[in-house]
Amino acid sequence: MSWRSCILIEPVVPSPTETHSFVYSSYPSSGSIRTSASLFVLLSLVAGCGDQRATAPDRLRMATTTSTRDSGLLDRLLPPFQKQHNVRVEVIAVGTGKALKLGEMGDVDVLFVHARAAEDAFMNGGHGVRREDVMYNTFELLGPPDDPARVKDLAVTDALKRISASEAPFISRGDDSGTHKREMRLWEAIDVRPNWPAYQESGQGMGATLTIADEKSAYVLTDRGTYLNFRGRIDLESLAAQSEDLRNPYGVIVVNPNKSSAAGEELAGLFVDYLISPDAQQIIDEYRLAGEQLFVPLRLEVSPQ
Numbered sequence: 001m002s003w004r005s006c007i008l009i010e011p012v013v014p015s016p017t018e019t020h021s022f023v024y025s026s027y028p029s030s031g032s033i034r035t036s037a038s039l040f041v042l043l044s045l046v047a048g049c050g051d052q053r054a055t056a057p058d059r060l061r062m063a064t065t066t067s068t069r070d071s072g073l074l075d076r077l078l079p080p081f082q083k084q085h086n087v088r089v090e091v092i093a094v095g096t097g098k099a100l101k102l103g104e105m106g107d108v109d110v111l112f113v114h115a116r117a118a119e120d121a122f123m124n125g126g127h128g129v130r131r132e133d134v135m136y137n138t139f140e141l142l143g144p145p146d147d148p149a150r151v152k153d154l155a156v157t158d159a160l161k162r163i164s165a166s167e168a169p170f171i172s173r174g175d176d177s178g179t180h181k182r183e184m185r186l187w188e189a190i191d192v193r194p195n196w197p198a199y200q201e202s203g204q205g206m207g208a209t210l211t212i213a214d215e216k217s218a219y220v221l222t223d224r225g226t227y228l229n230f231r232g233r234i235d236l237e238s239l240a241a242q243s244e245d246l247r248n249p250y251g252v253i254v255v256n257p258n259k260s261s262a263a264g265e266e267l268a269g270l271f272v273d274y275l276i277s278p279d280a281q282q283i284i285d286e287y288r289l290a291g292e293q294l295f296v297p298l299r300l301e302v303s304p305q
Contacts, residue, residue: 057086060267063099064091064112065178066205068250071225071294076283081274087267093205095177103127106259110268112275114223114250115178122253129265130254134275135284135295137224137248139182141240142210144217151219156240157190167196169218173209174201178248183221186245210234223248225294232290249298252276 068074069091078089092102096113103111104127112134113119122128141156143149149168151159163170164187172194173180187194198218202209206226213220214234227238240246252272257265274280281300288294 057082057088058267060087060089060110060271061108061264062089062091062110062112062271063102063108064093065096065099065114066093066207067114067177067179067223067226068112069093070205070207071223071229072289073225073284073287073295076287077275077280080279080283081271084274085267085270087270089271095173095175095180095205097176097181100127103253103255104259106255109255109264110271111253111255112250113178113253114248115181116249116251118178118181119251119253127256127259128253129256130269130272132252132272132276133298134250134252135281135297136250137295138242139179139246139248140222140224140227140238141219141246142213142222142227142236143219143239145235145237146217147237147239149219152239153241154239155243156186156245159240160186160192161190163219164190164192164194164196167198169198169216170194170200171209171213171216171218171220172199172201173206174203175205177206179206179221179223182248186221189245210236225289228289228292228294250295 064074074091078091081087082089092099092108094102096115096118099108099111099113100115100118100122102108103122104125111119111122111128119131123131139156141151141159143151149159149162149166151162154162172183200216200218202212204212206222207230209220210222210226210230211234212218214236217235219239220236252275254265254268254272276299278300281297284295284297285293285300
């Protein structure tokens with residue numbers, strides 16, 4: 001009996017909102033993405049395979065942002081790494097603040113996040129041993145088509161001033177994510193404390209927050225990748241003009257092995273090497289939704305024409 005006739009059984013545990021693990025199987029017969037509440041134990045049952053059973057893959061625990069999940073990028077980025085190294089990447093998708101906390105506690109081996117000041121503080125606190133720039137995209141200020149605050153084509157800070165002055169509906173993630181951190185920085189830059197009645201916090205990931213904002217015809221700050229992935233499902237439009245204030249860089253961090261494990265550090269190092277490699281950078285560069293680029297790689301060398 002060939003190994004292709006073997007049965008691989010993977011239990012799936014129902015997950016609460018905001019904490020997800022994507023397990024991209026490196027076996028040729030598996031093409032699904034499964035979700036679980038936390039870092040779970042893989043139980044495999046192989047029937048009738050004898051000595052032809054495949055070697056169990058190693059495990060890499062990664063905390064990343066909901067924006068990388070909701071944009072669909074991980075679907076393209078993880079499988080080549082898993083196949084090459086016989087690794088199962090267990091992903092917890094949360095806000096950047098929660099991801100960094102998981103790193104501090106040693107519950108994950110690697111972080112893929114987007115809040116540079118918080119990342120620097122993480123490194124300075126000795127919680128990480130290596131950080132690399134990977135890519136960037138942009139934030140987008142979305143709003144309803146009728147644009148009641150009249151913010152279209154304004155700089156994002158001017159747009160937020162008008163939104164607060166008119167007390168228009170605004171949905172914030174409110175979850176200490178990278179997007180929420182940037183939103184708070186922008187409010188602080190214009191000396192506004194967002195506390196009017198129509199300003200609400202979702203406490204959820206980017207995709208869920210966009211859905212809520214759309215239902216309430218509210219303004220919302222989002223990353224471009226998730227917006228493009230959801231654009232066909234919502235009526236919200238990108239309104240504010242692009243500027244440096246909306247640039248959104250992503251970094252990858254190896255968690256201090258004193259908090260995690262030496263084995264985790266080795267796999268995390270290989271993953272970092274992969275993300276900044278030409279192959280992964282090319283995947284990032286070529287990833288498109290509806291013909292539009294979502295992320296710009298920071299480590300891809302472009303050959304002169």
